[in-house]
Amino acid sequence: MTTIVDELTTRLGAAQVLCDAESLRTHRRDAWVLSELDDLEQVAVAAPACVVRPRSVEDVVTLVNLCRESGTALIPSGLLSGVCGGVLAGTGSVVLDLSSLASVRSIDTHDLIGRFDAGVRGSDAEQRVNTEGLTLGHFPQSIELSSVGGWVATRAAGQFSTGYGNIEDLLLGLEAVLPDGSVYRSKDAPRASAGPDLRHLLLGSEGTLGVITGVNLALRRIPEARACVAYYIPDMPAGFEAQRQILQSGWNPVVLRQYDAREVGRLFGKFRQGNACLLLVVHEGPQLKVGAERAATEELVLGAGGSVAPAEATEHWFAERNRVPTFKSFLESGVIVDTIEVAAPYSSIGQLYDAAIGALGKIDGIWNGSAHSSHAYRTGINLYFSFAVQPKRKQDLREAYRSCWRAVIEASLGAGGTISHHHGIGRVRRDWLEAELGAGGFAALRQLKSAFDPRGIMNPGVLLPARD
Amino acid sequence: MTTIVDELTTRLGAAQVLCDAESLRTHRRDAWVLSELDDLEQVAVAAPACVVRPRSVEDVVTLVNLCRESGTALIPSGLLSGVCGGVLAGTGSVVLDLSSLASVRSIDTHDLIGRFDAGVRGSDAEQRVNTEGLTLGHFPQSIELSSVGGWVATRAAGQFSTGYGNIEDLLLGLEAVLPDGSVYRSKDAPRASAGPDLRHLLLGSEGTLGVITGVNLALRRIPEARACVAYYIPDMPAGFEAQRQILQSGWNPVVLRQYDAREVGRLFGKFRQGNACLLLVVHEGPQLKVGAERAATEELVLGAGGSVAPAEATEHWFAERNRVPTFKSFLESGVIVDTIEVAAPYSSIGQLYDAAIGALGKIDGIWNGSAHSSHAYRTGINLYFSFAVQPKRKQDLREAYRSCWRAVIEASLGAGGTISHHHGIGRVRRDWLEAELGAGGFAALRQLKSAFDPRGIMNPGVLLPARD
Numbered sequence: 033m034t035t036i037v038d039e040l041t042t043r044l045g046a047a048q049v050l051c052d053a054e055s056l057r058t059h060r061r062d063a064w065v066l067s068e069l070d071d072l073e074q075v076a077v078a079a080p081a082c083v084v085r086p087r088s089v090e091d092v093v094t095l096v097n098l099c100r101e102s103g104t105a106l107i108p109s110g111l112l113s114g115v116c117g118g119v120l121a122g123t124g125s126v127v128l129d130l131s132s133l134a135s136v137r138s139i140d141t142h143d144l145i146g147r148f149d150a151g152v153r154g155s156d157a158e159q160r161v162n163t164e165g166l167t168l169g170h171f172p173q174s175i176e177l178s179s180v181g182g183w184v185a186t187r188a189a190g191q192f193s194t195g196y197g198n199i200e201d202l203l204l205g206l207e208a209v210l211p212d213g214s215v216y217r218s219k220d221a222p223r224a225s226a227g228p229d230l231r232h233l234l235l236g237s238e239g240t241l242g243v244i245t246g247v248n249l250a251l252r253r254i255p256e257a258r259a260c261v262a263y264y265i266p267d268m269p270a271g272f273e274a275q276r277q278i279l280q281s282g283w284n285p286v287v288l289r290q291y292d293a294r295e296v297g298r299l300f301g302k303f304r305q306g307n308a309c310l311l312l313v314v315h316e317g318p319q320l321k322v323g324a325e326r327a328a329t330e331e332l333v334l335g336a337g338g339s340v341a342p343a344e345a346t347e348h349w350f351a352e353r354n355r356v357p358t359f360k361s362f363l364e365s366g367v368i369v370d371t372i373e374v375a376a377p378y379s380s381i382g383q384l385y386d387a388a389i390g391a392l393g394k395i396d397g398i399w400n401g402s403a404h405s406s407h408a409y410r411t412g413i414n415l416y417f418s419f420a421v422q423p424k425r426k427q428d429l430r431e432a433y434r435s436c437w438r439a440v441i442e443a444s445l446g447a448g449g450t451i452s453h454h455h456g457i458g459r460v461r462r463d464w465l466e467a468e469l470g471a472g473g474f475a476a477l478r479q480l481k482s483a484f485d486p487r488g489i490m491n492p493g494v495l496l497p498a499r500d
Numbered sequence: 501m502t503t504i505v506d507e508l509t510t511r512l513g514a515a516q517v518l519c520d521a522e523s524l525r526t527h528r529r530d531a532w533v534l535s536e537l538d539d540l541e542q543v544a545v546a547a548p549a550c551v552v553r554p555r556s557v558e559d560v561v562t563l564v565n566l567c568r569e570s571g572t573a574l575i576p577s578g579l580l581s582g583v584c585g586g587v588l589a590g591t592g593s594v595v596l597d598l599s600s601l602a603s604v605r606s607i608d609t610h611d612l613i614g615r616f617d618a619g620v621r622g623s624d625a626e627q628r629v630n631t632e633g634l635t636l637g638h639f640p641q642s643i644e645l646s647s648v649g650g651w652v653a654t655r656a657a658g659q660f661s662t663g664y665g666n667i668e669d670l671l672l673g674l675e676a677v678l679p680d681g682s683v684y685r686s687k688d689a690p691r692a693s694a695g696p697d698l699r700h701l702l703l704g705s706e707g708t709l710g711v712i713t714g715v716n717l718a719l720r721r722i723p724e725a726r727a728c729v730a731y732y733i734p735d736m737p738a739g740f741e742a743q744r745q746i747l748q749s750g751w752n753p754v755v756l757r758q759y760d761a762r763e764v765g766r767l768f769g770k771f772r773q774g775n776a777c778l779l780l781v782v783h784e785g786p787q788l789k790v791g792a793e794r795a796a797t798e799e800l801v802l803g804a805g806g807s808v809a810p811a812e813a814t815e816h817w818f819a820e821r822n823r824v825p826t827f828k829s830f831l832e833s834g835v836i837v838d839t840i841e842v843a844a845p846y847s848s849i850g851q852l853y854d855a856a857i858g859a860l861g862k863i864d865g866i867w868n869g870s871a872h873s874s875h876a877y878r879t880g881i882n883l884y885f886s887f888a889v890q891p892k893r894k895q896d897l898r899e900a901y902r903s904c905w906r907a908v909i910e911a912s913l914g915a916g917g918t919i920s921h922h923h924g925i926g927r928v929r930r931d932w933l934e935a936e937l938g939a940g941g942f943a944a945l946r947q948l949k950s951a952f953d954p955r956g957i958m959n960p961g962v963l964l965p966a967r968d
Contacts (some may be wrong), residue, residue, distance in 0.1 A: 142846060143846050143880060144879050187692075189691070189693070214943055216944055221916070223657070223843055225657070225920045225923060226918060226937065227705065227963050228703065228945070232700035233696050236695050256750070280720075282724070282785040282786050283786065283789070321789065376689055377613065379608070409718075410690075411611045412611060412690035450687060450694060456694075457694055457695060468694045469694065469695070470684065470685050472678060472683045472685065476698055476952075480948075484947060
């Protein structure tokens with residue numbers, strides 16, 4: 033019997049189909065802390081059949097067709113920086129490693145369009161457009177670890193999203209191989225009213241509805257001016273109110289980040305002032321706008337009870353902003369840490385914060401439960417919770433972890449908030465997706481999945497439970 | 501045999517089910533000029549079985565279920581201001597008149613969320629939020645004739661979209677009855693990464709994938725300041741370049757409208773200056789921003805070869821902007837007129853303009869072929885063509901009309917442009933939708949339709965051809 037590996041090797045070439053133990057081990061999962069824990073504890077883990085590194089979109093089509101015809105699970109992956117278990121290859125599955133498609137296709141300096149293979153590393157894309165005086169305007173903390181295709185697949189948000197929008201606002205064109213083997217290529221026109229916007233089938237689909245192979249982004253010119261400013265805020269509600277006033281007044285600083293007193297102590301110890309919270313602000317744009325916006329913002333923050341803090345606090349964040357902590361050393365000392373981002377309207381964000389921090393505080397062995405906001409909108413704002421918990425026994429790490437997740441997600445749902453702001457669903461949030469979308473929305477998602485991937489081969493177990 | 505009308509009357513009450521000739525006549529179609537022409541020429545037209553005016557979302561569910569079970573075509577309609585044939589009820593079909601659901605559900609002045617029944621008239625919604633010091637920020641020319649649900653169903657754009665975004669940017673939450681009778685209600689949270697954004701199944705679906713019953717919009721505070729400014733521009737390319745420079749520099753005037761010389765003569769005769777084009781600009785926002793943006797914009801426009809024109813030109817447009825011309829008097833004198841909006845990247849918009857105007861000029865009996873831009877983006881811009889054609893014989897009106905459409909759409913497709921910017925597809929653009937979406941995208945749209953509406957009852961003949 034010819035196996036899928038044989039068939040792939042014949043069709044794509046041996047160099048494209050990796051079966052060595054090291055390749056299987058390093059490509060089988062993303063950076064989800066529970067997967068890290070499995071590896072650390074040498075839990076018997078599933079092994080995919082192979083890792084495929086395509087040379088072209090045509091290779092991806094060949095792969096998708098072979099997997100569909102043979103009923104083989106196909107796990108699209110980028111640079112594996114996801115933290116929700118969106119990549120976790122089961123036994124016998126095929127991992128599609130899109131990092132082999134990493135060409136910058138073109139940079140259009142007139143229309144401000146950057147066209148990239150899906151596997152291009154974010155920081156490579158940014159550096160490349162920088163040489164033309166342009167910027168992506170999209171700066172996830174993971175920019176050095178994640179791919180442009182991954183950004184689209186997970187509906188990512190960057191640190192400058194308050195001013196520049198999230199990935200769905202920056203995405204102009206999309207190329208994707210659908211589960212039936214057809215290739216969808218949207219236009220690079222700025223806007224259309226031509227039926228449902230099909231790009232949104234793939235945005236956030238996390239590999240379950242197709243394989244994103246090309247990403248065209250609307251770029252920006254590198255702004256003329258930037259100003260980093262910081263404020264002390266007496267408490268979280270006062271800071272939420274200040275941010276609401278700023279955005280509802282028609283200003284849009286590119287960055288608004290508000291840290292609670294715990295995080296100020298942990299991350300900004302040098303700038304600590306009693307129990308004050310910190311609000312970091314970055315203004316960018318034409319010099320005239322930056323000056324006007326900075327003055328207006330300061331007036332609103334002071335009016336909400338804030339006071340000017342050293343700008344070095346914001347500059348410190350700016351310099352350190354892409355440092356991604358690793359989970360491993362914590363796990364080795366019996367502590368499990370993670371972050372959970374949610375969002376809610378302004379009127380309930382205070383309730384959400386209090387409920388989540390309160391519930392985290394009641395968990396046995398909790399070291400830290402804290403939060404900051406990092407993405408603000410006219411109607412509401414996100415919160416990015418961090419937790420660290422050390423159960424008495426190492427074998428209770430997973431249960432302690434689940435308890436922390438339940439604490440935050442249930443607090444968010446109870447306050448009318450979302451279960452995710454920008455990390456996505458993967459496996460860690462899967463059981464709450466029905467509560468997020470409602471019965472009607474969840475049924476619609478199932479219908480989408482059945483229609484586009486009737487054999488259920490595309491990243492099974494992500495968003496929806498895998499079929500039996 | 502019980503008919504669908506009997507069943508609807510029993511279930512919903514006689515007052516909700518209209519069968520009189522006048523109701524059938526006035527509700528059977530939108531404002532598409534070819535439908536107007538059919539009426540005028542007393543072409544034998546199809547008659548729907550009835551018009552249903554629901555009192556509640558539950559009534560809509562009942563109706564959708566009865567139509568699905570009986571295989572009856574269901575034609576959702578709002579205020580019938582569409583101009584693409586999106587509503588054209590066939591014989592035996594049921595027209596769903598959503599104008600009976602016209603309550604303002606709530607206005608949240610803290611979170612800036614307006615919640616509306618789908619049938620609320622745009623100008624009523626705007627006036628209601630105005631009383632709270634708020635605005636929708638969405639001003640289609642049809643605002644007095646169209647419903648908030650219609651805006652979502654057609655992916656509408658307003659006159660202030662350059663600053664405030666299109667309907668997809670303003671839509672926060674959505675309520676819709678899906679063809680299987682389930683109700684989808686999205687959250688009002690500002691943003692989530694929780695799978696594909698299901699609101700985009702309905703945005704632009706034009707009644708083919710479900711019935712939009714509720715629309716929650718992210719509002720704005722009425723801005724502190726407004727400035728109306730006008731410039732002369734030597735020709736269309738110079739104006740496109742000025743707009744590109746303005747938006748790519750990081751400014752965002754709420755309105756940028758550029759009229760070619762023909763339209764200046766026709767619509768702004770008093771302000772005409774040789775063959776110059778007119779660029780109308782409206783700045784809105786905090787006073788400080790308006791001042792800075794106005795100064796920077798002026799510098800860029802003058803740098804692109806423009807000169808200051810009387811601000812009265814923009815004020816004149818502002819005062820007259822919601823006057824919607826009627827087709828009937830033209831048709832009676834043997835002239836057919838229409839508008840066609842498309843969009844393209846900056847690098848090809850000049851080619852698109854020249855090709856479309858050139859092709860229109862070659863059509864027998866053409867009176868006018870002209871255009872203005874009205875929605876600008878960082879990467880490209882729209883064009884809104886107007887044509888008037890008078891064939892030698894009245895019986896050739898339809899063919900002359902089709903020739904004008906072909907001229908513009910083929911010019912747009914040839915230049916990499918879209919087939920629509922914001923009016924939608926309806927019937928008039930249906931034959932070009934495959935060219936717009938590409939083979940892969942068009943197949944995906946068909947899959948969506950089959951999955952959500954397997955019996956093909958939802959607005960058959962719109963977006964896709966009706967089944968045999």
